[in-house]
Amino acid sequence: MLGSIAVLLNNILGPGIANFSGLYQQTGWLPPSFTILICVISSMVSGDMLLAAMRAYPENSEFGVRVEYGTLCRHYFSRKTALLFQCLFQLAMLCANISNIIQTAQVLDYFVADLNHGKSCAVMFYPNVEAFCHTSSTDVTPFGTDKIVLSLGMGIVALLSIPLGYYNLEDNVVVQNVAMVVILLSTFAWFSIFASLGLDRERVPLIGSSLHNMGGTILFNFMFISTIPSWVCEKKPTVRPLMVIGITLLMAVLGYMLVGILGGMAFKPYYMTDNTLLSELNHISAEAALVSVQAYAISANLASIPIFSILMRYNLIESHVCGPKAAGAVSVLLPFGVSVLLYTGEGFKDIVDFSGTFTSALVNLMVPSLLFLAACLGTW
Numbered sequence: 001m002l003g004s005i006a007v008l009l010n011n012i013l014g015p016g017i018a019n020f021s022g023l024y025q026q027t028g029w030l031p032p033s034f035t036i037l038i039c040v041i042s043s044m045v046s047g048d049m050l051l052a053a054m055r056a057y058p059e060n061s062e063f064g065v066r067v068e069y070g071t072l073c074r075h076y077f078s079r080k081t082a083l084l085f086q087c088l089f090q091l092a093m094l095c096a097n098i099s100n101i102i103q104t105a106q107v108l109d110y111f112v113a114d115l116n117h118g119k120s121c122a123v124m125f126y127p128n129v130e131a132f133c134h135t136s137s138t139d140v141t142p143f144g145t146d147k148i149v150l151s152l153g154m155g156i157v158a159l160l161s162i163p164l165g166y167y168n169l170e171d172n173v174v175v176q177n178v179a180m181v182v183i184l185l186s187t188f189a190w191f192s193i194f195a196s197l198g199l200d201r202e203r204v205p206l207i208g209s210s211l212h213n214m215g216g217t218i219l220f221n222f223m224f225i226s227t228i229p230s231w232v233c234e235k236k237p238t239v240r241p242l243m244v245i246g247i248t249l250l251m252a253v254l255g256y257m258l259v260g261i262l263g264g265m266a267f268k269p270y271y272m273t274d275n276t277l278l279s280e281l282n283h284i285s286a287e288a289a290l291v292s293v294q295a296y297a298i299s300a301n302l303a304s305i306p307i308f309s310i311l312m313r314y315n316l317i318e319s320h321v322c323g324p325k326a327a328g329a330v331s332v333l334l335p336f337g338v339s340v341l342l343y344t345g346e347g348f349k350d351i352v353d354f355s356g357t358f359t360s361a362l363v364n365l366m367v368p369s370l371l372f373l374a375a376c377l378g379t380w
Contacts, residue, residue, distance in 0.1 A: 021263030
């Protein structure tokens with residue numbers, strides 16, 4: 001069960017949590033907390049319905065048949081509808097992976113800068129083509145904004161995560177377990193750092209100045225529902241899926257609210273900038289903050305990047321869209337290409353908002369409901 005919780009928890013506590021402190025400053029604590037609770041309830045119901053649809057699949061009452069998300073779509077829906085939802089699934093996984101890659105590379109670039117007299121290095125493709133080293137103590141990356149760069153941090157992320165993306169889900173269990181422990185330790189370290197910085201309640205009011213992009217940011221963090229079929233196919237038979245989902249959601253909601261409220265109280269309002277919680281922690285001089293940020297980014301995001309690649313690859317191969325080599329290129333290499341284009345400025349926030357608003361709700365909440373209804377109609 002530990003490995004199953006680790007796979008799902010690392011997914012749900014991935015990059016999106018870095019936006020929660022700024023979100024709570026912007027919206028106040030009541031609207032996002034209420035929305036999170038609604039999403040938790042909806043996710044439990046959606047997860048249960050998705051599991052029911054899997055059990056209703058022929059000869060799969062005990063999950064003995066390999067049934068992916070795309071398999072369910074093709075079995076229960078018309079060809080055009082199934083194709084639409086499969087494309088949305090791939091887009092959701094791609095967006096989630098891009099956000100993981102961008103955030104991890106940003107943290108690693110600041111880590112490189114700490115070791116290199118405050119500068120990290122990159123190859124710039126726009127507005128000029130050149131190799132350069134630069135530093136910025138206020139932006140989300142050391143290279144400023146409005147540039148297209150291939151940074152040293154991005155290269156390190158690719159070197160560490162691309163090989164794992166070609167493994168199977170079950171082969172990543174040890175990595176997931178280690179990552180979960182580091183994530184939890186890093187999160188507890190943040191609570192201590194927030195307290196040491198001082199908590200100002202006025203920074204997180206009951207209701208804030210704007211609810212802009214709140215729904216998308218929160219929904220983005222509940223992407224794990226669509227990953228359930230692949231996980232169920234490889235979990236141990238003794239693991240109870242709904243119990244694992246419940247435990248994961250309980251841990252996640254506590255993490256979201258505490259990081260959002262306490263982190264929002266600890267920092268001066270920064271939600272109007274392109275910074276995230278991780279970049280704010282990077283900008284303070286405390287050694288514990290730097291270590292916790294680096295440990296979290298490497299563990300949470302590097303653990304999730306291969307998972308999203310694996311899920312994309314599984315579904316591309318299973319749906320016969322392309323062969324193993326082409327599926328590997330699309331699922332493992334394409335996210336890095338797009339991440340380079342979106343790396344500086346507000347690329348991370350933009351991809352979170354887009355994915356949460358336009359793909360997450362459909363793929364993780366609406367489609368499981370439709371699959372459940374189709375499964376029930378098929379048995380009547």
